[in-house]
Structure formats: structure tokens, C-alpha cells
Amino acid sequence: xTKIEKIVxxxxxxxxxxxxxxxxxxxxGCEVVTFTADLGQGEELEPARAKAEMSGVKDIRIxxxxxxxxxxxxxxxxxxxxxxxxxxxxxxxxARPLIAKRLVGIAGEVGADAIAHGATGKGNDxxxxxxxxxALDPSLKVIAPWRQxxxxxxxxxxxxxxxxxxxxxxxxxxxAPFSIDANLLHTSTEGKILENPAEVAPDHVxxxxxxxxxxxxxxxxxxxxxxxxxxxxVNGKSMTPAALLSELNGLGGRHGVGRLDxxxxxxxxxxxxGIYETPGGTxxxxxxxxxxxITLDRAAAHLKDEIMPxxxxxxxxxxxxxxxxxxxxxLIDQSQAFVSGEVTVRLYKGSASVISRTSPWSLYSADxxxxxxxxxxxxxxxxxxxxxxxxxxxxxxxxxxxx
Numbered sequence: 479x480t481k482i483e484k485i486v487x488x489x490x491x492x493x494x495x496x497x498x499x500x501x502x503x504x505x506x507g508c509e510v511v512t513f514t515a516d517l518g519q520g521e522e523l524e525p526a527r528a529k530a531e532m533s534g535v536k537d538i539r540i541x542x543x544x545x546x547x548x549x550x551x552x553x554x555x556x557x558x559x560x561x562x563x564x565x566x567x568x569x570x571x572x573a574r575p576l577i578a579k580r581l582v583g584i585a586g587e588v589g590a591d592a593i594a595h596g597a598t599g600k601g602n603d604x605x606x607x608x609x610x611x612x613a614l615d616p617s618l619k620v621i622a623p624w625r626q627x628x629x630x631x632x633x634x635x636x637x638x639x640x641x642x643x644x645x646x647x648x649x650x651x652x653x654a655p656f657s658i659d660a661n662l663l664h665t666s667t668e669g670k671i672l673e674n675p676a677e678v679a680p681d682h683v684x685x686x687x688x689x690x691x692x693x694x695x696x697x698x699x700x701x702x703x704x705x706x707x708x709x710x711x712v713n714g715k716s717m718t719p720a721a722l723l724s725e726l727n728g729l730g731g732r733h734g735v736g737r738l739d740x741x742x743x744x745x746x747x748x749x750x751x752g753i754y755e756t757p758g759g760t761x762x763x764x765x766x767x768x769x770x771x772i773t774l775d776r777a778a779a780h781l782k783d784e785i786m787p788x789x790x791x792x793x794x795x796x797x798x799x800x801x802x803x804x805x806x807x808x809l810i811d812q813s814q815a816f817v818s819g820e821v822t823v824r825l826y827k828g829s830a831s832v833i834s835r836t837s838p839w840s841l842y843s844a845d846x847x848x849x850x851x852x853x854x855x856x857x858x859x860x861x862x863x864x865x866x867x868x869x870x871x872x873x874x875x876x877x878x879x880x881x
Contacts, residue, residue: 553719570661574610684737735828
């Protein structure tokens, strides 16, 4: 085994990473620096510090990344109107490159030669972390305990914890809990009953949104302001990116917006079923498409729609720092120069519906589309030549086929 001098561990303070921390200290016999990212998961993070201290960690990093997460990762992604496989807003996927970026940065600061993570060998996250590390600092070694140690069951995991006096909360001792990932953009839940896609997800799985059937009987109308493709205000109040997304999460959650029960195709080759809640992101997707509908040229809008699946796949598969993602981002960002204005959205019983939009840069012309007399000259006879030219190839094709 290659000699490791210092390791930076992506550390949540939960059972798995607490065991991983002890395993790293035992197996590699070197200093381990812990890094815990605050991405708006809604959990108290100081207990992670206490657990790391109990394990003898001297350098403990807990960093608030909420604003950077939304401004530099979520918003650029939303400019593309991104959906993986037509449905998933990539709440887990988009968090991983930021965590990896900070892990690499801390490794450089402390002189570490390795990074460790707690992702399993079956999931997407191991790929996302390690591809990002490859792109940012290929000299760093990556330690993935779930691919290296001989622990093969939950029972063995708990036995290891008992042997090394690692506290195991009572709710972790029985049946394996749901696997939950949360940040400011979304909450995802996997495992247990959800592993059978034929089973209906129980109500208690949902944490961020009310059942649309139980949502208020009266709709709520909100207005979102945009500047150069990014949301900047809600109901006329300017907000920071993280505060804005948090506000929309509350509004959307109250009306049951943003629920998704999805069977997706993992990059590693298997299908998995998860329950996703993305209330604020769902509202922003609808609103952003609303403001683009009046500010983007038709061809530009259609080109964005064509490249979106490729862009979404790159993020899902872990290629945020790859040159092709950066090239697509430049194209997307170029399209957003005039995507500014306000969009009014109605929240009601699980839906977020655009009901009006306005922009000083609007390409919409009422004079052109009106059925009444127009102030702009439009010769209806021009349409005849337009149709004949577009139909030329169809007439040739029909003649060849004997029609």
C-alpha cells in the first residue's frame, strides 16, 4: 500500500463517515483532516465537530458554502433549464463538484496527499467526487473505503463501531434507515421500501413539501425578478442567491410543489428509484423558461433545448469540471445577456404555473401578432412564397414516390 502522509476526509459526522474516520486512522496511521460542508442541508453541524474531536482530529473544517453553492453551481445550471432524463433537477449531482473543489483546496492548504470520501461502490457520487479531483489536482490520491475494506454488511459496520467505541445512535441500530441527501436545492430519499418501484412511497418519506392534496385551497401568486438569466428578487425584494432559494423552498413546500418519484439510470449502469423534493428549483425552472420565452430568439431558444440533455448528462455523470461542460456553459451564458425582467407564478396544489411575464428586452410584438389592424406593416401575401419555398423539397419527394 502506498504510504500516505495526510488525508482530507469528506466528513458528515454520521455513522458511516465516523467509522471511516477511525478506519483511516487505523489503517494509514497518519493525520486526518475533516471537512464538513454546509450546503443548507438543515442540520446542526456542530455535533460533527464534537465527534471529530472525540476521534482525535486536530484540524476540523466546517465551512458555510450556501451562497457559493447557489450562485456558482445551482444558478449556472438553471440557466440551462436543466433536467436529467426529462425530470430530475440534479440536486445531488450539482453539490458534489463544490465539495470536491473544497476538498482539493484544503488538501493544498494543509499539504495532504490524499482525499477520502464515503461514497459506495454502487453509486454515482464516487464517480462525481473522483472525476472532479482528477480535473482539479490529479496528483492527489483518492481513498474510497467502501471499495477497499472488508466490511460487507450493515451488521459488520455496527460491529466495527462497537469494537472501536464509536457512538451508534439508537435509530441506527435497527433496520437500515432511508438514505437521505439534502442541501439547499433538494432532498432525496432512497432505500428500504423505495427499492421496490411497485410500492407507493409512504407519506413520511416527504420532508420538504406537503401533500398537494393537503396544500392550501387558495393559490398564491408570486413575482420573481431576473437579471441576465439569474433570479434576483421575490415579490420585489432583492435577495442573495441562497436567501432567494430558501424563500422559494418555503413557498413551494407549502403548496406541495416539486415532488418527484423517479426511477433513473445511474452512470455506473444500474437503475435506482428515489423520491426527490425540489420546491424552489421547480419554481425557478418554470419562471426562467417564462422569462426566456419573451427574451430569447427562437433559434437560440431551440438550440438551448437541444444541448440541454447533453449538459444535464455531463453534470449527472460527474463532468462539471470537464472542458466540454465549460464550453456548453459559455454558450448558455452568452444566451442570457437579455434574459431580464419579471415573471409571475401561481402556486397551487403541487403546480407552479407562469401566468405573466414582462421584460424591457422583450422580443414579443403585440403589433405583429394581433388579429386587429396593426401599426406594423405585414403583407400576408409574403406567407405564400414562404410556404412554397419550404414545400419545394416536399413536392419533389412526393413526385418521386408517385404521390
